[in-house]
Amino acid sequence: MSKWTAFVAFALIALASCNEAIATKECSPPFDHWLKPPGPTGHLRPVTTLTISKDGALFWNNRTVSFSKLDQILTAVPTLDPQPHTLFEVEPQAPCNEIVKVRNLIEKRLSCRKSRGICGEGPSGAIWDEETDIRKHD
Numbered sequence: 001m002s003k004w005t006a007f008v009a010f011a012l013i014a015l016a017s018c019n020e021a022i023a024t025k026e027c028s029p030p031f032d033h034w035l036k037p038p039g040p041t042g043h044l045r046p047v048t049t050l051t052i053s054k055d056g057a058l059f060w061n062n063r064t065v066s067f068s069k070l071d072q073i074l075t076a077v078p079t080l081d082p083q084p085h086t087l088f089e090v091e092p093q094a095p096c097n098e099i100v101k102v103r104n105l106i107e108k109r110l111s112c113r114k115s116r117g118i119c120g121e122g123p124s125g126a127i128w129d130e131e132t133d134i135r136k137h138d
Helices: 003-020 067-079 096-110
Strands: 047-052 058-060 063-065 085-090 119-121
Touching: 047 096, 058 067, 063 067, 067 096, 085 096, 096 119
Parallel strands: 047 085, 085 119
Antiparallel strands: 047 058, 058 063
8 A cells, every 4th residue: 555545544534533523521412303413404405514613613614703793694594595404513622611602592593493404413514415415525
């Protein structure tokens, strides 16, 4: 096996293992009524991704946002037609208090309990959208 092949194989294994861990064991689990992989997101429903990093930074569709900007965005999401599925990705070691704060904001703004299939939490959306090909991933 060449050095390049070994490097690529190692990188893929490392990336795959990163997606398995969600925050720390001390954090509470996602809400019961939220979808979790490999649950369906709907045939034609677009997917938006909200990520919280290990340092608590927020990213809406890979763009940095403040908590107040996120609040504005989530307030507008229910007015979209069709309303997208919002996938909350939590990086390992993200601060639990910030995770809970964001979960509660998502729940409040998107009425996740009433609108089943709108909210979810888990690793990369690529796992969720393999069949519908809604999002493209490298």
